[in-house]
Amino acid sequence: MSTRAIATSTLWQIFSQFTMAVLSTIAVKFVAIGLSRELAGAYNSAYGYLQLFAILADFGLYAVSVREVSTAKDPGRVLGALLVLRSIIAFLSLGAAVVIAWMVPAWQGNPLRIGIAIASFVPFFTLLAGVLRTIFQVRYKMHYVFIAEVAQRIVTVVLMAIIIFSGIRLSDDPAIYHYFLWVGSIGALVLLVLSIAFALREMRIELCFDRVLLMRLLKRAAPYGVAFLCIALYRQFDLTMIALLRDDFELQNASYGFASRISEMSYLIPTFLLNSTLPVLSERFDRKQPVNNLLGKTLFLILSIGSVAALFSFFWARPIMQLLTTEAYLSHGAQVGADTALMLLSIPIFLNGIVLFSFYALLTRHEWKALVVRMVIAVFISLGLNFYFIRTDGFVGAIHTSMIVHLFLALALFPEVLRVFPISFPMSYLVKWGGFSACLALGLWLTLPLLSTTPAIILGLAAACIFLALLAFLFRFHRIFFLPRGSAVDALDVGGMIE
Numbered sequence: 001m002s003t004r005a006i007a008t009s010t011l012w013q014i015f016s017q018f019t020m021a022v023l024s025t026i027a028v029k030f031v032a033i034g035l036s037r038e039l040a041g042a043y044n045s046a047y048g049y050l051q052l053f054a055i056l057a058d059f060g061l062y063a064v065s066v067r068e069v070s071t072a073k074d075p076g077r078v079l080g081a082l083l084v085l086r087s088i089i090a091f092l093s094l095g096a097a098v099v100i101a102w103m104v105p106a107w108q109g110n111p112l113r114i115g116i117a118i119a120s121f122v123p124f125f126t127l128l129a130g131v132l133r134t135i136f137q138v139r140y141k142m143h144y145v146f147i148a149e150v151a152q153r154i155v156t157v158v159l160m161a162i163i164i165f166s167g168i169r170l171s172d173d174p175a176i177y178h179y180f181l182w183v184g185s186i187g188a189l190v191l192l193v194l195s196i197a198f199a200l201r202e203m204r205i206e207l208c209f210d211r212v213l214l215m216r217l218l219k220r221a222a223p224y225g226v227a228f229l230c231i232a233l234y235r236q237f238d239l240t241m242i243a244l245l246r247d248d249f250e251l252q253n254a255s256y257g258f259a260s261r262i263s264e265m266s267y268l269i270p271t272f273l274l275n276s277t278l279p280v281l282s283e284r285f286d287r288k289q290p291v292n293n294l295l296g297k298t299l300f301l302i303l304s305i306g307s308v309a310a311l312f313s314f315f316w317a318r319p320i321m322q323l324l325t326t327e328a329y330l331s332h333g334a335q336v337g338a339d340t341a342l343m344l345l346s347i348p349i350f351l352n353g354i355v356l357f358s359f360y361a362l363l364t365r366h367e368w369k370a371l372v373v374r375m376v377i378a379v380f381i382s383l384g385l386n387f388y389f390i391r392t393d394g395f396v397g398a399i400h401t402s403m404i405v406h407l408f409l410a411l412a413l414f415p416e417v418l419r420v421f422p423i424s425f426p427m428s429y430l431v432k433w434g435g436f437s438a439c440l441a442l443g444l445w446l447t448l449p450l451l452s453t454t455p456a457i458i459l460g461l462a463a464a465c466i467f468l469a470l471l472a473f474l475f476r477f478h479r480i481f482f483l484p485r486g487s488a489v490d491a492l493d494v495g496g497m498i499e
Contacts, residue, residue, distance in 0.1 A: 052236060055231065079131065133145055153187065310350035432476070
């Protein structure tokens with residue numbers, strides 16, 4: 001498979017995420033407008049709590065499914081087994097999440113518990129749709145994912161708009177809080193239904209209860225599952241720790257939760273790129289073919305994406321959060337708001353790309369022991385520092401912990417990747433990335449004073465997208481990923497597989 005296919009698949013996912021980000025901006029704004037800060041904090045806390053159990057429910061099955069389905073002689077049967085396995089694990093994991101939430105003494109009499117129960121349908125439906133996504137991933141037909149994901153978000157936004165345009169503002173009514181959560185679950189159901197319809201057009205899926213096959217898949221997924229669980233613990237458990245350690249957790253998570261959602265969206269793009277690369281990387285590694293150029297180009301794109309996300313988060317933190325929320329969530333005087341949270345999160349946002357690149361590379365090489373050991377250490381560092389910092393500094397302490405943990409992982413994992421993989425990363429890549437990042441930083445800094453109103457922010461974001469495309473063209477990013485067919489050096493490797 002050529003880099004054209006990888007790039008096209010990744011671009012579909014980026015386009016999907018861009019469209020969803022626009023729609024999510026509207027949805028987040030509706031939540032900030034429709035709910036009081038306390039209920040908005042409970043809303044963010046519910047999803048933050050469920051993220052850990054959703055990762056546990058995934059158990060690394062998506063990473064395994066891409067590899068297994070792309071190489072299986074009977075992919076429909078393997079996919080059917082993966083669906084059965086994920087359904088069982090997701091039901092047990094998310095069911096446990098709901099039961100544990102109702103047993104936490106600190107949450108008694110708080111709307112968070114019933115909110116978690118309602119919101120649990122979102123990860124359940126999304127996880128099932130995620131297995132079906134494998135078909136589109138390995139066959140590079142990610143336009144189906146675009147349609148399903150955008151339809152999900154449109155349904156969510158329209159249903160939220162109904163309550164907002166009916167005149168609801170800053171409501172402290174739990175029924176409105178429940179309505180917003182049910183809207184998310186309905187949207188996730190739409191995603192699942194469309195995913196099933198599109199998947200059946202591409203492949204005949206045979207639900208399989210073969211015990212031997214299920215155990216083989218579970219065993220292969222276990223290292224991924226442990227590693228992904230570690231990621232959830234050090235990256236997403238801080239919202240739950242705030243809810244457990246702070247009496248004012250609703251207000252803390254009201255601001256931090258919105259900034260955290262932006263950071264999570266920025267984490268997704270490197271993940272999509274690496275998921276698109278994984279089938280080719282696994283196949284080439286199994287065939288003992290060179291992967292150094294592919295890894296070098298992937299790392300270059302990861303660094304570039306990380307720079308874009310981090311620089312926007314740092315320089316334009318206030319206008320972005322002003323667009324997403326309301327003035328009540330921004331920093332004022334002694335109040336530390338969502339804009340400060342997003343600015344501080346810019347460092348973990350950038351480092352996350354390096355960590356994920358190392359994560360996927362090591363798992364592809366089956367170096368899971370070295371990976372898991374470092375991940376477990378990171379979890380203990382995260383839990384210890386969060387327990388210390390959150391009690392006194394709230395979400396600011398949680399972000400400081402995230403900075404330390406991401407820096408530790410980047411320094412601990414990336415050298416290990418260089419040890420096991422000969423990555424081709426010429427000086428020209430470094431110059432392009434450095435120049436691109438410097439020009440973007442300068443542009444964002446110079447234009448920041450102009451972004452004082454909502455229309456100006458929207459126009460600024462649109463202009464920034466054009467500026468990004470222009471910068472990428474000026475620094476000739478296309479020469480790296482879209483060399484003409486038949487070139488002496490193709491976009492993957494010398495002698496690489498080109499369709």
